[in-house]
Amino acid sequence: MRVLGIETSCDETAAAIVERDDEGNGRILSSIVLSQIADHAPYGGVVPEIAARAHVEVLDRLIDQALHEAHITLNEVDAVAATAGPGLVGGLIVGLMTGKAIAMAAQKPFYAVNHLEGHALTPRLTDRIDFPYLLLLVSGGHTQMVLVKGLGNYERLGTTIDDALGEAFDKTAKLLGLPYPGGPEVERAALRGDPSRFTLPRPLKGEERLDFSFSGLKTAVRQLATSLEPLSAVDVDDICAAFQTAVAETLEDRVSRSLLRFRQTFPDVEKPALVVAGGVAANNVLRTGLQKLCSERGFRFIAPPLALCTDNAAMIAWAGAERANENAPADSLDIAPRSRWPLDMQSAPLIGAGRRGAKA
Ligand code: KG4
Numbered sequence: 144m145r146v147l148g149i150e151t152s153c154d155e156t157a158a159a160i161v162e163r164d165d166e167g168n169g170r171i172l173s174s175i176v177l178s179q180i181a182d183h184a185p186y187g188g189v190v191p192e193i194a195a196r197a198h199v200e201v202l203d204r205l206i207d208q209a210l211h212e213a214h215i216t217l218n219e220v221d222a223v224a225a226t227a228g229p230g231l232v233g234g235l236i237v238g239l240m241t242g243k244a245i246a247m248a249a250q251k252p253f254y255a256v257n258h259l260e261g262h263a264l265t266p267r268l269t270d271r272i273d274f275p276y277l278l279l280l281v282s283g284g285h286t287q288m289v290l291v292k293g294l295g296n297y298e299r300l301g302t303t304i305d306d307a308l309g310e311a312f313d314k315t316a317k318l319l320g321l322p323y324p325g326g327p328e329v330e331r332a333a334l335r336g337d338p339s340r341f342t343l344p345r346p347l348k349g350e351e352r353l354d355f356s357f358s359g360l361k362t363a364v365r366q367l368a369t370s371l372e373p374l375s376a377v378d379v380d381d382i383c384a385a386f387q388t389a390v391a392e393t394l395e396d397r398v399s400r401s402l403l404r405f406r407q408t409f410p411d412v413e414k415p416a417l418v419v420a421g422g423v424a425a426n427n428v429l430r431t432g433l434q435k436l437c438s439e440r441g442f443r444f445i446a447p448p449l450a451l452c453t454d455n456a457a458m459i460a461w462a463g464a465e466r467a468n469e470n471a472p473a474d475s476l477d478i479a480p481r482s483r484w485p486l487d488m489q490s491a492p493l494i495g496a497g498r499r500g501a502k503a
Pocket residue numbers: 153281282283284285308309310312313324325326327330421422423424425426427452453454502503
């Protein structure tokens with residue numbers, strides 16, 4: 144089965160063709176991602192109107208290119224899948240309308256995919272792992288710990304009560320005069336810095352609940368930076384090192400509690416797995432810390448290749464393929480985009496969770 148996937152929920156325009164065989168093996172025949180980072184960089188963040196326009200300008204060409212690179216025609220595609228939410232509504236409309244139009248014209252079933260489900264199912268494409276597993280999604284718009292129990296069966300164990308982790312990296316960078324996106328910049332500066340010169344708070348560390356909070360940390364960075372002004376290059380490096388150390392410790396605390404919760408919920412799973420996804424998973428220090436924690440606790444640590452950790456359309460096509468494989472009914476072409484669309488419909492929304500509401 145071959146599925147065309149379309150992703151336009153934030154600032155990446157993406158199209159992909161993914162194949163799934165009857166045994167559940169996935170193969171990416173093509174995956175094209177066009178980042179709009181350069182368009183948004185002057186504004187220090189994603190501008191929704193610019194994003195929507197940029198998607199319109201390139202999406203049809205990208206889909207053509209995805210088919211071409213996969214060496215297939217639209218007739219040889221079995222289904223079309225497009226992200227319907229959560230995300231920036233202008234961008235979602237572009238991808239969803241395009242997907243529906245192609246499905247209708249080519250008479251193929253259409254699947255409206257939750258972007259978070261795309262991230263959640265990626266390790267089944269890359270590593271063929273079985274349900275259930277634990278997912279830590281850390282990106283510019285979301286910070287969530289999710290129990291992935293089965294296809295369409297997700298339990299959110301924790302989420303951020305204020306800023307997403309990637310957002311905290313980006314805001315910290317901005318405060319310190321580093322360019323956008325801030326994550327890689329902060330990581331680079333932290334490498335040079337002395338993590339012991341300053342101590343920053345570890346929000347929610349030691350608390351029973353599995354949520355995250357990063358706005359207090361960001362405020363502490365602002366206060367520290369103000370108190371040191373004018374900042375030298377060494378000050379910036381040392382603050383970044385202190386920030387990253389605080390984040391690493393906080394994450395390890397939250398994640399180690401989640402691993403325990405997983406064990407309690409699924410005591411019979413022999414080789415449980417923690418999967419990380421989202422742009423922040425690119426951070427080497429955080430990644431190494433989580434890897435170490437997992438090996439101490441008998442968990443497998445799975446980090447899909449970076450290109451599949453960040454936003455892409457292969458994960459959307461794959462989510463469509465998984466649903467098609469279960470003979471899930473196709474979605475109606477009346478389906479509307481949803482700027483907010485929690486994976487776990489039972490979980491109460493938390494104030495500010497994924498505030499940008501845009502990136503996942
Ligand atoms: O998943 P992603 O590419 O886009 C969405 O948010 O959907 O994640 C982007 C986020 C940005 O906030 C960026 O600063 C952060 O991931 N990021 C990092 C690193 N690389 C990217 N954060 C920390 N360390 C990094 N090396």
